[in-house]
Amino acid sequence: DAGITQSPRHKVTETGTPVTLRCHQTENHRYMYWYRQDPGHGLRLIHYSYGVKDTDKGEVSDGYSVSRSKTEDFLLTLESATSSQTSVYFCAAWGVTGFFYGYTFGSGTRLTVV
Amino acid sequence: EDKVVQSPLSLVVHEGDTVTLNCSYEVTNFRSLLWYKQEKKAPTFLFMLTSSGIEKKSGRLSSILDKKELSSILNITATQTGDSAIYLCAVIVIQGAQKLVFGQGTRLTINP
Numbered sequence: 001d002a003g004i005t006q007s008p009r010h011k012v013t014e015t016g017t018p019v020t021l022r023c024h025q026t027e028n029h030r031y032m033y034w035y036r037q038d039p040g041h042g043l044r045l046i047h048y049s050y051g052v053k054d055t056d057k058g059e060v061s062d063g064y065s066v067s068r069s070k071t072e073d074f075l076l077t078l079e080s081a082t083s084s085q086t087s088v089y090f091c092a093a094w095g096v097t098g099f100f101y102g103y104t105f106g107s108g109t110r111l112t113v114v
Numbered sequence: 115e116d117k118v119v120q121s122p123l124s125l126v127v128h129e130g131d132t133v134t135l136n137c138s139y140e141v142t143n144f145r146s147l148l149w150y151k152q153e154k155k156a157p158t159f160l161f162m163l164t165s166s167g168i169e170k171k172s173g174r175l176s177s178i179l180d181k182k183e184l185s186s187i188l189n190i191t192a193t194q195t196g197d198s199a200i201y202l203c204a205v206i207v208i209q210g211a212q213k214l215v216f217g218q219g220t221r222l223t224i225n226p
Contacts, residue, residue: 031211031212033213033214035216040123040218040219041218042118042120042202042216042217042218042219043157043202043204043216044216045213045214045215045216048211048213050210050211050212054211056211058213059115090156090157092214094212094214100159102148102159102162103148103159103214105156105157106156107155107156108155108156
């Protein structure tokens, strides 16, 4: 969606390696979120941020850390990837994007841990 | 723990049928309920409901919130194959900061 860019779009990594996913927004949104989506679970909140250097855990935060050193970037790190972290990861932000006021989602990152 | 539950989890109907998807929630500090449609990529916004009893409509889709019953329904009339998707319900919760909590989703399949 306009204003939120996730990178990479796809990644295959080996068990035990660190992985960092990036979410970049151009709308100066205060709130940003990382979700993972697995079949039968909808989107589950991993971590969220309510400002630069202000972050908090969601319902499935174990094995993940985040950082937000600038308003526009919210990074999700898997310290030591495991196969259970194979998933599709979505970043979201809350605020005004163009003519839309609400939550805007990135296009997702498909991560495979082998 | 904040919880959002959708039913059914999966639904298969014929083109032209009317469907009703359900969402119930049990959260602290409810602000609003949102419905999304998800095809092969990111969820796309359908409705935001904040007030009880006020129906929101967009074409063949409509939704209403019942804050007394802590629930919402999404109706789709005269379904088309293009309505096949996962429909997600989510609730905005305010606990200091603002969070969006999702249900499991309903996978809707429309057969021609």
